[in-house]
Amino acid sequence: MRVLVLGGSQFLGRALAVEALARGHEVTTFNRGQTGRDVPGVEVVHGDREVTADLERLVDGRSWDVVVDTCGYVPQVVGSAARLLSGHATTYVFISSISAIGDFPAKPADESSELWECAPDAGREDGDYGVLKAGCERAVEQGFDGNTLIIQPGLILGPHENVGRLPWWLTRIERGGRVLAPGTPDLPMQLVDARDIAVFTLDQAEKGVSDRFIVTGPPGNTTYGEWLQMCKDETGSDAEFVWVADQFLVDNEVGVWVELPLWSPAGPEMDNFWSASIAKATAAGLRTRPVADTVRDTWAWLREIPVDERWFGKSSHGIEPGKEDVILNKWASVQSSTDGTAQQA
The missing domain is CATH 3.40.50.720 (NAD(P)-binding Rossmann-like Domain)
Structure with missing residues (x-):
């Protein structure tokens, strides 16, 4: 064609x-x-x-x-x-x-x-x-x-990502140390690789299909905890994930989606974000690769770019190190106080 x-x-x-x-x-x-x-x-x-x-x-x-x-x-x-x-x-x-x-x-x-x-x-x-x-x-x-x-x-990741979501997490986790991890590690996600969208789109175009499709990954194809662990494994980092509650992040004015990419506090307005139906696309032939492959290939692409040329570092995505440290220290203090109260009781 x-x-x-x-x-x-x-x-x-x-x-x-x-x-x-x-x-x-x-x-x-x-x-x-x-x-x-x-x-x-x-x-x-x-x-x-x-x-x-x-x-x-x-x-x-x-x-x-x-x-x-x-x-x-x-x-x-x-x-x-x-x-x-x-x-x-x-x-x-x-x-x-x-x-x-x-x-x-x-x-x-x-x-x-x-x-x-x-x-x-x-x-x-x-x-x-x-x-x-x-x-x-x-x-x-x-x-x-x-x-x-x-x-x-749905939520697209993969090599050459120009938004800075997965690239930011990979870069942050590579740096190691305490890493602010938002919400809960067992949150099910629904991610899709740009390359899988490309394959499906061209498959339909070659058939002359005139229709509409929601195209994303299967619901629950990873969890937030598994996804961050994949980033740690690929980068060989010594990162220590510190899981901080949604409400604490909201109270400390952490930017939803942007400062901690792909994070949003739980609530009824977000109930179905990670569970869109892909039944129609699947029936039409949609196939998606494991999220681990996406993380691996994105890291391989990222490593080819000199650190000072990674444009997404100038984007709005990602929390500033100073702010991250402040929140982690405040959270540790809250947890220490809570533990002490529990022991006294």
């Missing part, structure tokens, strides 16, 4: 380009050329999807069997690309997010779940990430004249 990847130099987009090349497809990538490195073997077209002239230059004299949009976040922008690419491609694949589902994670999610209300021509100020992703889905379905395949991933 001829495959166009909008994006294609980072994380999931890169995984899709690599997988498509491995299958013998002809791959074109379209991105600004400002972040990430283009995959060797693809036809590279640099441009800005928000500039009409750049999109017109992209489609001039070209056509594809499949377009995979990995970097669409604003409905207005996505709709413009979908309309312009109509007639130049047979199938438009849009990489959305499970966050596009309106009542998730307070309620269970499957492909019949209602999306957030968001117009297909909404602008970037008309909602947050999940709301705008819902509008992007509508923009593709209404704007593209052809097959539309909507992929709603």
Whole structure:
């Protein structure tokens, strides 16, 4: 096939380009050329999807069997690309997010779940990430004249991750010492490797499927404790995990999801975050690798990057060492006081 990847130099987009090349497809990538490195073997077209002239230059004299949009976040922008690419491609694949589902994670999610209300021509100020992703889905379905395949991933990890979640944990655990571990080690998680999403997406695209799928790992494919232990094992660290209660972290103003990546305090609004249904995708052929393989391969990739060039160190993810020490010391004091009270009683 001829495959166009909008994006294609980072994380999931890169995984899709690599997988498509491995299958013998002809791959074109379209991105600004400002972040990430283009995959060797693809036809590279640099441009800005928000500039009409750049999109017109992209489609001039070209056509594809499949377009995979990995970097669409604003409905207005996505709709413009979908309309312009109509007639130049047979199938438009849009990489959305499970966050596009309106009542998730307070309620269970499957492909019949209602999306957030968001117009297909909404602008970037008309909602947050999940709301705008819902509008992007509508923009593709209404704007593209052809097959539309909507992929709603869950929590994605893997090599070339450009968010800094697993890379931050690996780097922090490698440093060793006392490590602030949030909540409870037996919390079941539901993680998926970007490469497995790429395989499933291209499998469906090759079949000409026009549908939507939630694509993530099996519920409980690891626990928080097991996941951090995998990071420790891979890095050969002497880290000592200190598990700190959710409420204590909230009381000490630890940033949910960001300061301790993938952590959120338990509560009814999060009841189903780690248990989305993948029954439909599994029936269609979704297969996922063990989380340990994802951790191993991410660490192998990370080790190839000089420490001072690891861009995610400049991102907002990860708690500052000083703040981590303060919280660990306060927690130790609370635990000591509690133990002393128990002994007196």
